[in-house]
Amino acid sequence: MTTQAGENTIFLTEKEAARIKITVKKRLERCSETKGRAREPRDSTSAIQQATGASLMADMGGAPDPDMTEMQGRGGTLPALAIGQPYPPCIIPMKDLQPMTVEDLRMDTHHRGKRLTVKRVSPVVALVARSWTMVQDEGGDQTERLEICLHKSRHGEDMLESSKAFVVKEPYFTLNDQGEPTIRIDHPSDLVVCQDQSNVDSTDAAAAEKIAKTYKDKGNAALKKQDLALAHEKYTAGLKIATADAVSNTNPDLAKDIARNRAYVNILLNQLDEAQTDAKSSLTGKDDQRSKELDSKAYFRAGSAAYSLGEYLLAKSLFDEQMKLTPGDKDATLYLRRIQLRLREQESGTYDFHKIRASLSQARPRVDAGSFIGNTEVKDSPGRGRGLFAIRDIPSGGIIMCEKAFCVVWGHENDTLTAMTYDVRDDKIRVSPVGLSNAIVQKLISNPSQIHRVMDLYGDYHGDGKDVITTEDGPIVDTFRVHDIVSRNAFGPGSQYGEEGARNASTGLWIWAAYINHSCISNAKKEYVGDLMILQATRAVASGEEIFHSYDESIDYDARKSSLMTTWGFECQCALCTAEKADDPAVRRRRLELVGEADAFVQREHWANAKRLTVSKAQRLARAIDETYDSKRFKDLPRTASKAIQGWLSKASPRR
Known part of the structure; x- marks a missing residue:
């Protein structure tokens, strides 16, 4: 391989590429050799000292991150990640899993049907692509390493830092690339964060109500400090007690008050599904003025969440209900005006692009707009799986569709993370927008109603086929499926807000556009206004005709052929x-x-x-x-x- 040629290209030296491959293959060999063997006990004192020292060095920036790999050309490093050995997340509720201990762990084994309860006994070592710590089981006499890979944060906080106690669902005990035995977490839902909760006497209504109010007050205090994750935790604990019969029978308004507060926090956390549920469950239905004001607030929060999810008709109905309770409410009136514009955009494809462009900036890079997809439908495309087809005649230069991104990570944002991924399935190293994959996983965990939309897209790995998206423990997202879907379906909206290169390239997922197949002789071209993709016909398109755009526009046939095979996994058979x-x-x-x-x-x-x-x-x-x-x-x-x-x-x- 040669040196880097330009900001938008990353090259590994042959030595680095070989090192990545050898490291991964040696790990797989060691895993195969040790599979099923009993875990070797660690010395607890030295293990904790190791983690403490590594954490201190990581915080000071004094130790190299073992996941990072050196790049040629302009220098710098990127994380190098191995992929291609996917496994499904646990879909069994925690209460139905059988307990196990650290001593029961076997090498390179997924302990299906089991759960492991542990407590953190060392600082957390936070690296770019993973975090790890030392944990002990409930007996406290066995210490082991616990590691969460890539999807390691929730609402900006490292999951391993967020608590001292965890339950690992169906633990996967294996070796990492450095040969360290570790309990490895790849799916966030496989790690249940345990929060401290007071023991509540279910027969003592007064005591239970007092505890629920205390949690509510703690949630209010955390919200005042803008510690949203803590506020959500306290409201959740209070709501669990307030909805129990002992309290709800004597003070039903308490649960509604806490739910209304949690709805607001959920909106701020972008947990829009739960925000709607909380807001609706907080409705009192009473006719006194105070209750009407509270219900108006609840309808506003439910409507705001629905609007942010793009459910504009539902949002309209919720804001209409609010207006019945508080006629002339300014905020609801503003939302209803915006909804009218969004519905017009959805139905007719009529946009004020000048106004949209004027509203964008680096600080506000996302468009407030609806998606117009009414000219198209998804159906089978012979030899190509599924494709996007016109359902009416579209003139040359006409708009085929406009779609707001499901998720975009801009190059100037903190979520941006590019990695070199080595896929053992085809022995290829690729540059991968893992920051986008991470952002999508977080969004799906926050809004499980959106999981099916994303998981319907094509990816090389199809999961276990059961498509369970939630249990009583929370949402379930198969991170390996998301990675493969992003690898095949992500788009680059370009550097609209400042300089960027391959290390911090803006990337996004447009779900409807992802169904469009490739042809070097395309009939459509795309452009971006913020995170709004505009697809126009480059010639007249007849009703029933498939829509094509070019995934790679290189004029070099060999380069184009290689790119299409490496990135999208097919060889183009078009006439050109x-x-x-x-x-x-x-x-x-x-x-x-x-x-x-x-x-x-x-x-x-x-x-x-x-x-x-x-x-x-x-x-x-x-x-x-x-x-x-x-x-x-x-x-x-x-x-x-x-x-x-x-x-x-x-x-x-x-x-x-």
């Missing part, structure tokens, strides 16, 4: 690729040489008021490129190599 495949390699090389000359010419010579001699030179370059195409094989096919020079000629106006 078929024609170019039949070219003599020497002809393709000559064409690329001419393109290089043409590109240099276009960069050097401005088309305005060009001299006749300059125009003549451009014409000769265009003819020379054109002559590399066989007239019969390329009849009626685009000659993409001459696009830049032909564009220059179309604008050139030679001086007389």
